[in-house]
Amino acid sequence: MDTLENRELRYFVAVAEELHFGRAAERLGMAQPPLSRAIQQLERRLGVCLLERNRRGVRLTGAGEVLLHEGRAALDATAAAARRTRRAGGVDSPAGPRGRLVLAVKAAASHELLRKLLDAYAAEPDSAEIEVLPGGICEQEEQLRDGRADVALMYTPWNSLAGFDSEALTTEGQVAVLPAGHPLAARDTLSLAEVRDIPDLPLARWPTHGTYAPGPGPEIHNQTQLAQLIALGRTVAVVPDSARSWLWAEHTAVPLTDAPPVVTHIAWPAHSRSLALAGLIRTAARL
Amino acid sequence: MDTLENRELRYFVAVAEELHFGRAAERLGMAQPPLSRAIQQLERRLGVCLLERNRRGVRLTGAGEVLLHEGRAALDATAAAARRTRRAGGVDSPAGPRGRLVLAVKAAASHELLRKLLDAYAAEPDSAEIEVLPGGICEQEEQLRDGRADVALMYTPWNSLAGFDSEALTTEGQVAVLPAGHPLAARDTLSLAEVRDIPDLPLARWPTHGTYAPGPGPEIHNQTQLAQLIALGRTVAVVPDSARSWLWAEHTAVPLTDAPPVVTHIAWPAHSRSLALAGLIRTAARL
DNA sequence: GCCCTGTCATACCTGCCAGGTATCACCGCG
DNA sequence: CGCGGTGATACCTGGCAGGTATGACAGGGC
Known part of the structure; x- marks a missing residue:
């Protein structure tokens, strides 16, 4: 039982993410047959079935899910080892921890x-x-x-x-940012439930790990876009207190009573x- | 800049631990020259000097220290990926998370x-x-x-x-375990300082990550040995409250007032x- | 029913590189 | 000044990673 190699992990992660040998091979810059063989070898080596090959495409087994998660972590760890070593050995003195x-x-x-x-x-x-x-x-x-x-x-x-x-x-509260003219902008405080249910003013959606939760509000990519959309009366956002520093005249921030502290x-x-x-x-x- | 391979990490960790190419090669089950070459390749690939070769032996550079730590972590992560995948895919149903x-x-x-x-x-x-x-x-x-x-x-x-x-x-306090006949065994409570300074009864030393801190007390390998040494009046130990369950009649446990809770x-x-x-x-x- | 398309697996070949052996260069030491 | 012990170099070889060509098989359009 020799330890599994990093290359095999890269291959498997690619296949597991694409769920398609051809596309995965293309992404890896190689031909499909060697990739198929490598994955088969990996399965034999681990003594475990990782992929369920239906005629139409591929699906992950339970073990495959596990290897996808753990393998990503392992690949991150080796990438980290390489990067931090390079950084440590850059131009500074060979033995000093300064860098x-x-x-x-x-x-x-x-x-x-x-x-x-x-x-x-x-x-x-x-x-x-x-x-x-x-x-x-x-x-x-x-x-x-x-x-x-x-x-x-x-x-x-x-x-x-x-x-x-x-x-x-540091700890700070959160505020709702509304268009300045909105009726609720006159309130001293708001609750999360109130902010979520404003008619015609859906809550903006931020990406979490690259994906957006479903919902009616617009998908926000950056702060300027958000500011614009709020000023236009198209959305409302919940942001930490310190975000007040970048608000415009067209915005009003109302403290939230029940938002979790940031x-x-x-x-x-x-x-x-x-x-x-x-x-x-x-x-x-x-x- | 292709990602560094697992094999190279194993090689480097072996050399870094042995600080000797010959012994490291032996431990890896290979000859010394390919190992030397592999490490040189690794250094070229990272663009970093990892080892300082003096004529007599080898020493780690700062970057080498970093790679030793991060590399160990990365190797652990891949070993974990392999083990957990094997365990997940053992004999149970292919897709179920039960295991x-x-x-x-x-x-x-x-x-x-x-x-x-x-x-x-x-x-x-x-x-x-x-x-x-x-x-x-x-x-x-x-x-x-x-x-x-x-x-x-x-x-x-x-x-x-x-x-x-x-x-x-759970949280529990700690007690000092003394030979039953010892004068301090009659006390209701003790302080850590008192326990550390008992004449002719040095504090037992437990291993931390395989090594023992220096000190006068005996090096403890297991609980039976410790019990024996205390009963013989050769040492005193600080243990959590729940350890009372394995004490002998020849032992006395005295609560400690200032020991950190376990x-x-x-x-x-x-x-x-x-x-x-x-x-x-x-x-x-x-x- | 047919063929066409898209999927992954198989068969076979080849070039590269990991690893082995033999040896060198260097240093410290008796 | 040889001897032992260090890591580095030179050169060779076998295995394996990867490529190309092709097969097996299923689904879908007609």
Whole structure:
């Protein structure tokens, strides 16, 4: 029972995602027959049936589902190993733990906290260079997992902190953002139920891991688009308090009484040993 | 930049652990020259110097240290993928998420809680078969990481829950276990400082991840040995309250006032999606 | 019923690369 | 100054990853 190779995992993940040998082979830049054979070998090696081949297409078995999840995690881990090793060995001294840190943040987030953190950390002695990697709404988890980032700012309840170490930094409430002229904009507070049921003003939908939940509201891709749609009276959004900083004159923010609080965390891979990272975390915890 | 292969990681980890190409090659069951070449290729591929070759032996560079840690994690992840896939596809129905769950526990732990958990879970409808995997003091984390186990009972502050999801089950205090005749055995309570400084009765040392902290006390390998050494008046130990169940007549347990409480957690890999596991966790949380 | 199309599997070949053996270059040491 | 022990180099070879051609089989249009 020799350990399964990374190449086989890549192949299987491609097939499992495409559910089609031909397309998977194309995506992998190879011909279909060797791919078929490789998957068969993998199944024989594991002694497990991974795919159910119906004449028309392919379906995953239970074991296949498991391997898809675990295999993705394993591929992320090796990608992370490669990226972090490259980063550690870049141009700095061969043995020193000093280096660049990559900090993943939500591009849409207010940069008030980020600014404070970066300034405070830069003032520390022996601080490393911080590269800020702005990403989409839920991209931080992935970037942390596959090594594109060393540390991230994440926001519960949107991000999941599962699998990472983390430290809570700030908590804030949420507000509903309405068109300024809307009747409800005059209210002092609103409840989530009220916001969800405004006639002709459906709640905007944010992507979660690249996909949108079904619903009547428009699909939001970025903050400018959202601002525009609200100003036009086409939608209403629920955003954290700090988002008030980018509101327009055409917007009105009304505090929500029962929305879950948004907690900003600093998160990092669970077993990190970098001194630079430890320094950044310490700085963040003191803010 | 093609992704690095698993085989190369195994090779590098072996060399990094042995710090000697010859021994590493022997451990890998291969000749030394191909190993040398593989490591050179790896370094070229990553564009990073991993090892500092002095004429006498080898030393890790900073990047090498990073790759050793991250590479181990990646290898664990692929091993876990293989093991869990095999387990999922064993003999049960191809598509059903029903299967065996492997629960890692500390062999030395009291099985009162474990018994309750197993009984309660077995009484659930649709409960899966649970295989109990008794292990050493700190082995549970590793077993969870490399897929030998699906879920584990862990104990803070000894185990680290970093990287796992977990749920606290019970909290208990700690007691000092002394030879029955010892003068301090008559006390109602003791402090950690007092226990550490008993003349001629050094504190027993447990292994942490396979190694022992330096100190005067004896190195403990299992519970029977510890009981014996205490009964003989050669050592004193600090153990959780529930350990009273295995004490002998020659032992006396004295509650400690300032020892950190021991919390028993049920822990599992952060991204698990198994229904059987979810059921077990739900059962545990209700205990 | 037919053929056509789209699916994955099989058969067979070939070039590359992982790994083996033999040897070198270098250093420390008696 | 040879000797033992280190990692690196040179060269060869067999297995296997990957390609091409083709088969087996099912569904759908006519």
